[in-house]
Amino acid sequence: MSYSISEIATHFSIRGEIEAIVPFGSGHINDTFHIKVTDPDLPGYLLQRVNHYVFENVPALMNNVQLVTDHLKKKLDETPGSNPENEVLTIVKTKGNQLFFRDADSNYWRMFLFLKDTKSYDHVLTEKQACEGGKAFGKFQLLLADLDATLLAETIPGFHNIAMRLGKLNKAVLADSKDRVKEVLPELRFITERVEKMTSILNLGEEGKLPLRIIHNDTKFNNILLDKHDHAQCVIDLDTVMPGYVAYDFGDAIRTIINTASEDEPDLSKINLNMPLFKAYAEGYFKSAHAFLTDIEVETLLIGVLLIPYMQGVRFLTDYIEGDVYYKTHFAGHNLQRTRAQFQLLRMLEEQYAILDQVIREISVTYKASSK
Numbered sequence: 001m002s003y004s005i006s007e008i009a010t011h012f013s014i015r016g017e018i019e020a021i022v023p024f025g026s027g028h029i030n031d032t033f034h035i036k037v038t039d040p041d042l043p044g045y046l047l048q049r050v051n052h053y054v055f056e057n058v059p060a061l062m063n064n065v066q067l068v069t070d071h072l073k074k075k076l077d078e079t080p081g082s083n084p085e086n087e088v089l090t091i092v093k094t095k096g097n098q099l100f101f102r103d104a105d106s107n108y109w110r111m112f113l114f115l116k117d118t119k120s121y122d123h124v125l126t127e128k129q130a131c132e133g134g135k136a137f138g139k140f141q142l143l144l145a146d147l148d149a150t151l152l153a154e155t156i157p158g159f160h161n162i163a164m165r166l167g168k169l170n171k172a173v174l175a176d177s178k179d180r181v182k183e184v185l186p187e188l189r190f191i192t193e194r195v196e197k198m199t200s201i202l203n204l205g206e207e208g209k210l211p212l213r214i215i216h217n218d219t220k221f222n223n224i225l226l227d228k229h230d231h232a233q234c235v236i237d238l239d240t241v242m243p244g245y246v247a248y249d250f251g252d253a254i255r256t257i258i259n260t261a262s263e264d265e266p267d268l269s270k271i272n273l274n275m276p277l278f279k280a281y282a283e284g285y286f287k288s289a290h291a292f293l294t295d296i297e298v299e300t301l302l303i304g305v306l307l308i309p310y311m312q313g314v315r316f317l318t319d320y321i322e323g324d325v326y327y328k329t330h331f332a333g334h335n336l337q338r339t340r341a342q343f344q345l346l347r348m349l350e351e352q353y354a355i356l357d358q359v360i361r362e363i364s365v366t367y368k369a370s371s372k
């Protein structure tokens with residue numbers, strides 16, 4: 001790097017003297033630094049270098065972040081008992097009033113106010129945490145439900161578009177550049193058998209039956225900041241916020257919460273479903289989201305739960321066939337192992353579908369009854 005982080009920080013409109021700069025957080029996409037200032041009454045800052053290999057249009061991305069945070073703050077301003085400063089990210093602009101700074105090496109930097117006394121966890125361990133997660137992402141969608149989704153740019157085009165992901169897989173299979181297709185015939189059959197079900201959300205959307213909303217698209221638990229009482233305080237990591245269907249966010253959160261094993265578990269017998277955490281997340285989610293969800297959206301939530309591990313498996317398999325060019329792998333066959341673990345999770349979800357469905361039905365009926 002031909003610059004220092006403190007030099008980058010001076011391009012932003014910060015208050016106070018910089019005391020220390022520390023690398024921060026466990027995010028995998030951006031490089032994050034905590035800028036501490038000497039005055040204890042000032043909040044400090046969070047400086048990030050945005051990964052412009054993953055996000056090709058950073059100006060459009062930052063425009064999305066501004067639209068979304070402005071709207072969230074406006075809505076919370078109208079909500080008694082809310083504290084928009086603490087509950088929504090605040091962009092700190094550059095001294096030239098820009099949303100980002102571009103350094104001499106063409107990197108994009110942006111800054112937010114640092115939210116003090118908060119923490120984030122990589123894994124959901126308790127039902128209380130799962131419930132807080134559901135409430136937070138449900139509230140995020142609720143507050144954005146009246147902002148026109150078409151105002152937002154697609155920061156990663158087709159991110160959750162399964163038809164596009166299957167198209168990429170087909171291309172990789174036809175090219176078969178590493179001669180690996182012969183090893184993955186059972187996985188390809190597994191994918192083909194499920195195409196109709198897995199494209200149903202997309203089709204309902206195209207038929208105009210599902211509303212296109214603003215969704216988060218990266219509903220991992222570590223993208224929520226919790227306060228000192230472990231209550232959800234602020235949804236962060238807004239880089240992938242774009243138009244989509246609510247079932248994608250629901251399925252994305254459940255994919256990791258419900259799995260008793262890791263994403264790349266080699267021993268498939270260890271992959272089971274954590275039903276109490278699923279139920280707690282769903283309860284939290286409906287608490288926030290029941291007010292805007294349409295009947296058909298409720299019907300699609302579980303399809304989202306099946307779809308997201310399926311899509312993740314399709315992406316891992318595509319990368320395996322192409323020779324492991326996208327995901328970092330730690331050993332030969334890692335992407336294939338990841339694919340198999342995702343598909344085992346999907347088999348478990350299919351087996352237990354009736355129970356999962358019952359949970360959702362019971363929760364949604366409670367809210368229907370109480371709204372009458």
Ligand code: ADP
Nearest residue numbers: 025027028029030112113114115120222236237
């Ligand atoms: P990535 O896309 O790399 O995951 P994030 O935006 O999620 O980047 O940030 C990484 C980590 O930094 C988060 O998991 C969280 O712990 C912390 N973080 C992000 N924004 C803030 C903030 N405004 N205040 C305090 N901590 C934050």
Ligand code: MG
Nearest residue numbers: 027222223237
């Ligand atoms: Mg993150």
Ligand code: MG
Nearest residue numbers: 029218237239
């Ligand atoms: Mg991110």
